[in-house]
Amino acid sequence: MPLLFLSLDNTLLDRAGAFQAWGRDFLAEIGVPAHEVDWLDSVDADGLTSAWDLADAIRARYRLRRRPIDLVEEIREGLLAHLRLDPLVAFALRIAVDAGWTPVVVTNGESRVQTDKMVRTGLAHRVAAYVVSEDVGVRKPNPRIFAIAADKVGMRLAGAWLIGDSPEVDIGGANALGIPSAWVRRGRTWPDDRFAPTMQCDGLIEAVAAVLATKTG
Template identity: 40%
Template structure:
């Protein structure tokens, strides 16, 4: 309890979505194999898509325009946004960890950059949307990581405070530097990107390990 009988604000645990709570790159590979098989282009088209995808950070319009130039087949960005989420999945241990955090009194938010259509579809398809308190999608709130405001929006949406909170993600600039700027403790997951920003408080191989770190703190 705070002075005057007010209840302490709940603490916040923020999680990135792609390549943190879910294997986004694995889902992209699965989609690419499905698409290439459906349209019947040469098998090296899968390797080409993965090599030029840049972990999802290359613009879809640019990637698909270059694919059409190389292979002569058009890919619709709108259709991709509807199809790709259907290839995403979440490990049961991840959902269990989110449940454990909330049971321990933490408010849990997903903080993700991306389009409303695709990110909402991923969150719904995997069941993550139902396992957290709030989903903060950059296109929906008009601000992106690493800006502090998106973390403030996540805290407000989850009914929590940034004080004593955490940000867990794979991207050094968006997740780790952004979380630090927001006053959050940070956990970096995996090694998908070169670390050219301040070091996280913890570097872990899997988001499953992060749940115990947060609960211990």
């Protein structure tokens, strides 16, 4: 039963799509043209910008008088409200489990936020375990977080694979750990010449199928 490490945002869940949906709703609420969602996207930087810094930028650009803490909660709750687990992703996870794989989510971020995503979308019940960086005090790409995740389910790293969308954080982590990886490219080209994923896929479903085929082909 090999381990299958999975990234959360923009791998299992479409965080980018959920953020844009929240952004369009938010802009309509404050009476700002919808094209400003491109600015929100650029500042959010695919989730790399903290909610506090994003809130400060929004308050300054649109001259809002909302308290930063209120806007931070609005951003977090709005994003969660738009996150959905694709039924095909859930089906792919079930196929992986039936094929003998043990899926474990390894994600960077705040414990409450990432755990809420897992629980409210139903993902928490579809994987063997999940590990959030804030809980364990170490972040991807540090290989230690994957060792912690393996320990959590009482398994060895031998035979493990990783599926993720971030070149540096996910694929870099797999490279540091010495395990094969599948990169979810999301329409991008591979940007790093220091290392490369074992395979590249257009989405999570294709990646799971490809990884499973390595044990049956």
